[in-house]
Amino acid sequence: MISAAQIRAGRALLNVKQSELAKASGVSLATLNNIERGVGDPRSSTLQAIERALKTAGVEVEEDGIHETVSLIKYARPNALDTYFGSQRVLECLSQKSLMKVEQMTAYVRSGGAVENVQQNARVCFLVSGSGRSLLFDQVEFTTATSPRLAEVAGILLAATIRLPDRLFYIDRTTEDTTALSLDEAIQLLHAYPVRPFDNPRPFFSLFNDWDAHLKRYAEREGHPFRDLMALYDAAPA
Known part of the structure; x- marks a missing residue:
């Protein structure tokens, strides 16, 4: 004890x-x-x-x-989690009760296998960085292929937007599969990529999904977290 x-x-x-x-x-x-x-x-x-x-x-x-x-433990990679528990872990980091004191979050898209269909294989990942500790969520199967999966990703980004104004970023290209690397190698690789402010969700989601064919309908669906995410940015002053 x-x-x-x-x-x-x-x-x-x-x-x-x-x-x-x-x-x-x-x-x-x-x-x-x-x-x-x-x-x-x-x-x-x-x-x-x-x-x-x-x-x-x-x-x-x-x-x-x-x-x-x-x-x-300054750097950690939570073991492979299903998307529900994975999203809860990320949201716990962003909670006001968290001891982690998150200072920045970076969203990125990694390739998910040998098949070259980016939309089917892409996985959304998050690097959550605190004052003394960082967590890399790259083993959770976050995707936007279905409405529930998109809702999980949108919910995380919505919470991060509210919790970390001006401290939410994204990598503007698809990275290699970071799960194939050691944690140290993955962190070094991600730090080597330039990041952009997440000041509009559309460029990030357009990296790996078709806006008009797939995402637009969720941005218009009442009660869907993706609509709430888009509305938050649409309402922001230019």
């Missing part, structure tokens, strides 16, 4: 306040303050909630009976 010293060390690595960790953990500030001061006997469920919040933010605790190490 996580200790008070480990909690303090984890907060220091993340550069977050007690109030921020308490909010992310779902415990009261007074409870967390008492735990860090060694006051009282906290429930195991409370300590587990704090440990889970720190782990989600990239804090790793290792003990071998002699040594104890509290470290921050």
Whole structure:
């Protein structure tokens, strides 16, 4: 079970306040303050909630009976997730409760295989960059091939637009398949590409999908997140 010293060390690595960790953990500030001061006997469920919040933010605790190490995993690639859980993970990063303190998000399109049909094979990916940690979501099968899949991608971009005004970018070309590279190699490759401000969704989606033949109908569909995304930009001052 996580200790008070480990909690303090984890907060220091993340550069977050007690109030921020308490909010992310779902415990009261007074409870967390008492735990860090060694006051009282906290429930195991409370300590587990704090440990889970720190782990989600990239804090790793290792003990071998002699040594104890509290470290921050600066780059991570979440394992292959289905699109629902993948989109939830991205949205968690963008949440006000997130300990990650996201500073920038870059959307890009990677090739998805040997077949040359870009529209069928393209996968939408996200590099979410925080003050001390970055997450690369390139193993989730995000596409725009169907209405539900497009809704997931549009929902992420809608949240990012609201949460990160002027800090949402995209790579204006299809990249090679980053999943075939190690995490370090993929990050280096993505940093080598120039990025453009995501100031209109149309150029990004037009990289790999036909606007008039496929996307336009969703931009006009009542209640669809893609329509909400387009309306947000259409309403923005020029």
